[in-house]
Amino acid sequence: MxxxxxxxxxxxxxxxxxxxxxxxxxxxxxxxxxxxxxxxxxxxxxxxxxxxxxxxxxxxxxxxxxxxxxxxxxxxxxxxxxxxxxxxxxxxxxxxxxxxxxxxxxxxxxxxxxxxxxxxxxxxxxxxxxxNGTDPNEEGLILSDCIFVRHLNSMVKVNIKDILYIEAERNYCRIFTKRKEYLLVLTLKEMDKKLPSKHFHRIHRSFIVNLSQIEEIATSHIVIGRKPIPISKSIKKELLQRLQTI
CATH class of the missing domain: 3.40.50.2300 (Response regulator)
Structure with missing residues (x-):
């Protein structure tokens, strides 16, 4: 749906x-x-x-x-x-x-x-x-410590450590930092494959989070930047194991 x-x-x-x-x-x-x-x-x-x-x-x-x-x-x-x-x-x-x-x-x-x-x-x-018709390498260049994303008419560097979370929207996703948000023409599934796994974890079909930015872990959600993000019981267990290794 x-x-x-x-x-x-x-x-x-x-x-x-x-x-x-x-x-x-x-x-x-x-x-x-x-x-x-x-x-x-x-x-x-x-x-x-x-x-x-x-x-x-x-x-x-x-x-x-x-x-x-x-x-x-x-x-x-x-x-x-x-x-x-x-x-x-x-x-x-x-x-x-x-x-x-x-x-x-x-x-x-x-x-x-x-x-x-x-x-x-x-x-x-x-x-x-x-x-989507532009060179895919220009649209979202994902490196080990940063992402270059198209913003207005230029490519902007977004440091990995500054990303709070990434939210799916139809066939693209939005990258949220403390100060700005950026549109990236990749599905969340594609984004999940390209991101450095040591920093990020997909906790919901619509959300990938930066592990270092998690502020609170509640029963059915986590909090990043004052935003509650839903999480299932099974993924919460997986997330807690990930947090113990970083």
């Missing part, structure tokens, strides 16, 4: 936000949360990474929607769809600098929302396919 697309709603008009959430659930998407402020959105993303950000431009608070997107993009690469009741040229030009995947003008119909999200998912998949 395919994983549901996760969407975070950042909207300070709660009636509108609740209505959007209801529509998204009816369309088969998973709403990771509804938050009214940009600052809260940035905190939410740290603990529950969405696939798409539905972001109202005219947020109250310290950060408006466009400034929230800019702050988010310093660390994450999450597609943004803006919601706006004010589609004037000035707002559009400011918003365009953050390279959004779409705009939805209020008031909007369920079909407008559906089409914007479907187009965004299509663009994400196309982006992944385009990256």
């Amino acid at each position: 395919d994983r549901k697309t996760k969407i975070l709603i950042v909207e300070d008009e709660m009636i509108i936000a609740a209505n959007i959430s209801l529509q998204l659930n009816e369309l088969g998407y998973e709403v990771t949360g509804i938050v009214p402020r940009g600052e809260e959105a940035l905190m939410h993303i740290k603990s529950e990474l969405p696939d798409i950000l539905l972001l109202d431009i005219n947020l109250k608070g310290t950060l408006d929607g466009i400034e929230t997107a800019r702050e988010m993009q310093k660390t994450y690469d999450i597609p943004v769809i803006y919601l706006t009741a004010n589609a004037d040229e000035a707002h559009f030009n400011r918003a365009r600098e953050t390279h959004p995947y779409g705009f939805i003008t209020k008031p909007f119909k369920k079909l407008d929302l559906q089409r914007a999200i479907e187009l965004t998912i299509t663009q994400i998949d196309l982006k992944v396919k385009n990256i």
Whole structure:
């Protein structure tokens, strides 16, 4: 069964936000949360990474929607769809600098929302396919102490010791460090084969963890970077044996 697309709603008009959430659930998407402020959105993303950000431009608070997107993009690469009741040229030009995947003008119909999200998912998949068409050696060069990953238009060095965990997303995976996350066009199975085994262990069908970054081992999960990651009883036993040897 395919994983549901996760969407975070950042909207300070709660009636509108609740209505959007209801529509998204009816369309088969998973709403990771509804938050009214940009600052809260940035905190939410740290603990529950969405696939798409539905972001109202005219947020109250310290950060408006466009400034929230800019702050988010310093660390994450999450597609943004803006919601706006004010589609004037000035707002559009400011918003365009953050390279959004779409705009939805209020008031909007369920079909407008559906089409914007479907187009965004299509663009994400196309982006992944385009990256897949590049030289595989350029996409993810895995060495004994670091990984070179494509980030925007260049190859970035990520030290093995700085990686917290790696999470599967469809046919690619996300590498999480304390400061940034990177998209890599490899399945988690392929990633598991290439990573230096002395540092990493696959503890779930969707997660590979850096053994040195484990902060807590609970009954049914471990904690890394304040994120709980599920683990089965059999793999937990295997993990404890691994930890005794490093």
